[in-house]
Amino acid sequence: MLIRELSLRTGASIRSVRHYESKGLLEARRLANGYREYDEDAIAKVKTIQLYLNLGFSTDNIAQIINCPTLPQNDRPLCKEAYKLYKVKLDEVNKQLEILHSIQLRLQERMKEFE
Amino acid sequence: MLIRELSLRTGASIRSVRHYESKGLLEARRLANGYREYDEDAIAKVKTIQLYLNLGFSTDNIAQIINCPTLPQNDRPLCKEAYKLYKVKLDEVNKQLEILHSIQLRLQERMKEFE
DNA sequence: CTTGACTATAACATAAATGTCATGCTTTAT
DNA sequence: ATAAAGCATGACATTTATGTTATAGTCAAG
Numbered sequence: 001m002l003i004r005e006l007s008l009r010t011g012a013s014i015r016s017v018r019h020y021e022s023k024g025l026l027e028a029r030r031l032a033n034g035y036r037e038y039d040e041d042a043i044a045k046v047k048t049i050q051l052y053l054n055l056g057f058s059t060d061n062i063a064q065i066i067n068c069p070t071l072p073q074n075d076r077p078l079c080k081e082a083y084k085l086y087k088v089k090l091d092e093v094n095k096q097l098e099i100l101h102s103i104q105l106r107l108q109e110r111m112k113e114f115e
Numbered sequence: 116m117l118i119r120e121l122s123l124r125t126g127a128s129i130r131s132v133r134h135y136e137s138k139g140l141l142e143a144r145r146l147a148n149g150y151r152e153y154d155e156d157a158i159a160k161v162k163t164i165q166l167y168l169n170l171g172f173s174t175d176n177i178a179q180i181i182n183c184p185t186l187p188q189n190d191r192p193l194c195k196e197a198y199k200l201y202k203v204k205l206d207e208v209n210k211q212l213e214i215l216h217s218i219q220l221r222l223q224e225r226m227k228e229f230e
Numbered sequence: 231c232t233t234g235a236c237t238a239t240a241a242c243a244t245a246a247a248t249g250t251c252a253t254g255c256t257t258t259a260t
Numbered sequence: 261a262t263a264a265a266g267c268a269t270g271a272c273a274t275t276t277a278t279g280t281t282a283t284a285g286t287c288a289a290g
Binding site: 128130131134148149150168173174175 | 245246247248249250255256257
């Protein structure tokens with residue numbers, strides 16, 4: 001598919017898709033045209049990028065994480081960094097998730113009072 | 116405590132603390148000086164703000180959420196908005212948390228191979 | 231073969247959090 | 261009382277993702 005279709009099917013703007021590519025998060029074959037061409041997998045990839053962005057990762061962080069499993073062995077230290085990123089974020093997320101849940105409960109109760 | 120201490124004990128820069136205040140996320144008594152003075156609770160509040168920011172909420176979002184429980188009754192609609200914010204983010208977080216966990220597993224296995 | 235829709239790249243703009251700097255008022259210590 | 265350090269406000273800068281605009285190549289339809 002061409003870039004517009006990818007954009008429509010993910011909700012990411014064309015501009016953003018190109019940006020993700022420039023940051024090394026996404027690849028595209030090029031047609032004889034020079035047009036970018038994507039396969040179906042690209043959709044899942046873009047959606048993953050969107051989720052990570054929504055959780056407060058930067059594109060640089062995301063690049064580390066996404067590219068890690070495909071790196072050659074001598075780039076392994078970069079993987080360790082990606083791993084650290086995970087742990088830190090995972091801790092944050094878990095922590096906040098607890099808080100969100102308790103606040104959600106409190107909110108739900110409060111809102112019941114006014115319905 | 117004065118602003119520097121709050122900054123040191125939370126890791127938020129003085130600049131950021133003032134910014135949070137200007138966005139309605141944090142209050143400070145003022146000494147006769149004009150200096151801001153905070154109590155111990157301020158530390159937890161700043162840390163909460165930091166967590167929310169790290170999860171990709173904007174200060175405007177955070178303001179809605181934080182101020183909701185203290186709003187008078189006729190501002191209830193704002194609370195509903197805050198509640199929606201929660202739900203959306205909570206869904207996102209849960210979704211990504213699953214993915215993070217599975218990736219974490221994969222990572223851990225891969226890293227074991229190289230230790 | 232021209233028009234319109236799509237693509238490309240590149241430059242400039244914007245929003246939001248944060249950094250930095252300038253200027254000036256306290257306060258504390260010498 | 262003067263210097264050093266902390267505070268205040270305000271303006272400008274920077275970063276990052278994204279929007280917007282300009283310019284130009286490609287392709288399908290009339």
